[in-house]
Amino acid sequence: MSARKEIQAVTGRIRERSRKSRETYLEQVDALASRGPHRSALSCSNLAHGFAACGTAEKADLSGDIKPNLGIITAYNDMLSAHAPYKDFPDLIKKTAREHGGVAQVAGGVPAMCDGVTQGQPAMELSLFSRDVIAMAASVGLSHNMFDAAVFLGICDKIVPGLFIAALTFGHVPAVFIPAGPMPSGLPNDEKARIRQLYAEGKVGRDELLKAESASYHSPGTCTFYGTANSNQMLMEVMGLHLPGASFINPGTPLRDALTAEAARRALSITALGNEFLPSGRVIDERSIVNAVAGLHATGGSTNHTLHLVAMARAAGIVLTLEDMAELSDAVPLLARVYPNGLADVNHFHAAGGMPFLIREMIHGGYLHEDAWTVMGQGLDAYTREPKLSGSELVFEPAPKESGNLKVLTTADAPFSPNGGLKMLSGNLGTAVSKISAVKGDRHVIEAPAICFHDQYEIIDAFKAGKLDRDFVAVLRFQGPKANGMPELHKMTPPLGVLQDRGYKVALVTDGRMSGASGKIPSAIHVTPEAAESGMIAKIRDGDTVRLDAVNGTLDVLVEPAVLAKRRKARADLTANGTGFGRELFAGFRERVSRADTGASALL
Known part of the structure; x- marks a missing residue:
């Protein structure tokens, strides 16, 4: 056909x-x-x-x-x-x-x-x-x-x-x-996620968290x-x-x-x-x-x-x-x-x-x-x-003529969704990627004040200190390929999930990665140009309104162009990312790596 x-x-x-x-x-x-x-x-x-x-x-x-x-x-x-x-x-x-x-x-x-x-x-x-x-x-x-x-x-x-x-x-x-x-299947993934979220809230301890993780990742084979x-x-x-x-x-x-x-x-x-x-x-x-x-x-x-x-x-x-x-x-x-x-x-x-x-x-x-x-x-x-x-x-x-479980695998004539849930966003912040297949429909558009961070642990610390109990867009920058190799950023997702479950409008905008486990938090990832390349994400200030619209495919900071033009771009001290655990050997990669939208490669 x-x-x-x-x-x-x-x-x-x-x-x-x-x-x-x-x-x-x-x-x-x-x-x-x-x-x-x-x-x-x-x-x-x-x-x-x-x-x-x-x-x-x-x-x-x-x-x-x-x-x-x-x-x-x-x-x-x-x-x-x-x-x-x-x-x-x-x-x-x-x-x-x-x-x-x-x-x-x-x-x-x-x-x-x-x-x-x-x-x-x-x-x-x-x-x-x-x-x-x-x-x-x-x-x-x-x-x-x-x-x-x-x-x-x-x-x-x-x-x-x-x-x-x-x-x-x-x-x-x-x-x-x-x-x-x-x-083979171990602890169900939703149960693992539940325990992670309880740990983030301080409702269970490390022993219970490790027990859950070990029951999930428990034998040879892929996760x-x-x-x-x-x-x-x-x-x-x-x-x-x-x-x-x-x-x-x-x-x-x-x-x-x-x-x-x-x-x-x-x-x-x-x-x-x-x-x-x-x-x-x-x-x-x-x-x-x-x-x-x-x-x-x-x-x-x-x-x-x-x-x-x-x-x-x-x-x-x-x-x-x-x-x-x-x-x-x-x-x-x-x-x-x-x-x-x-x-x-x-x-x-x-x-x-x-x-x-x-x-x-x-x-x-x-x-x-x-x-x-x-x-x-x-x-x-x-x-x-x-x-x-x-x-x-x-x-x-x-292959079998019928799915063995229509809640897991369906037919082309009766899809779960008319699209694959991957969106490209563009706007005055540049381009980004958003995965919405696991995000509830009422959260595909988030407009809220920005809170800027340069490290995912800053988000965790702010959560623990009770400073994030409100609507906001977490702007996590200096996480792109040139800044520090573009690490995945999952440590702060349980706290953001807790805040979303409390009823707050929460989203993430970052020049870093989230991967296949992006989950239920609306996010704009791989923001390009990245902050380390003087991208517009580096001009966002705390309190600026950021709009992430996965329906229309836009990503903007709602600040007058004239105001943005006069702003100086934020800077971050990245020296600590250059040494230890072999990172010094990858300085040449960080210098020559291509942008995220062209594959983030130092070879091609």
Whole structure:
């Protein structure tokens, strides 16, 4: 089924805008791909170093250009629950490669930091930049020119976008992404949020808070709420870089292992040595990027991807803008309700039909380019099927005809909302992003006096001191990429939630990030230009009326232009953000990083 005209119009605009950069990119991809298998380009000394650690049989296999070699890029570490399952994946991939006439080597490891661990801590200021570090680290691993295809093991917030950028930088090499899956459901997310709010009010202690958090994040696997990590998995599947239905299978299960093995087998089959050569730079095109944005809107996904998808697209020579994303949000309805956009977690979403059901419904509604390329070939039909085990055999069966839970996953004919809930705001404060899918309708427009802060802990302290019991807009500035790396700002959301529940009109305006857990507080995030670039947000004063209008897409400080023109911009002492916890090593990133609306990247 053809995509709707609104979807096609945005795609056409992106294609035309990207014509020159995309043509240049594809020329580079084709030039590298045309050289054929690349081990033949290595000298004997190069090649000997490349397989010195291998066994005799593998050395013989890699001496020629007959058997394909998979490069494994892994984000494994055993501290983080989402990445701990990857410990055993390389051995399974190597075993599968041997059984199917190939070889696999771990090409390199990349760092994987967890925003859940670093939330509100100094290290959070490295988080966004870690995406670029991951892209560079993966590129170092692949640069040895030993590999006919690459498989990428990564899950969380910056890891998958960084790996994607590396994969498209090596666009002449086929790429398959292999997920590890979410942990089983623990304490319900709404109960976790309730305990957090009670703690913010001083009604429960740290022991009870830690007990609740530990019951929620309790085993290997991805966190079960629908934040950036699980949005990543949705994106990889709707763009066709996962196997069909692979995203949300729990780790440590026979089906998970079967999918991992099948992903390795599929990667071997799409190299230039076979008849189905599918280099990643050709698989991913404008249709894929639009499908990714549409999937994000249909599921109420993470606002972090208004940064990541722009940067990811640029790695493929494609120029995506916030305007494109906002226009697609208006065209794509909300089909899934997963916390914080509902009470269910990703396991409930998967049980209701998951990605195969969602993709089928989006195709039915005309919200996807069904003819896009994937690692399975051209077309998304394969992605409307779900994986199952028939004995020990992996099979793919059609997605269920009906949702298993219409409160979690609905049809294109009966959406939860006519749009995806992601809004682009613009006005005299610049541009910003607002996610309203979890915000009640009577709070989509907030007009209230500003209270300005330069640190999220100032908001917490003011709340504890009883200074915020009123209508107000919290203006939290000097949190952009150039100021301090654009950390996520979740520590003050429980207090703001308490104030909103008390009946006050509360909103947040910031040049920082909030991510997929933005929740119920109306907010304007990623304000651009940021305060550190002398953006207008730096001219707001306490008491100024700020209007956040997510209905009409505006963000303004209601002060006469002549008065604003005469004002000096606020300054902040950012020296403390430059040292400690490795922050001094990222000074060059802060200097050269692009604006939030162009991906906040120091590379692209």
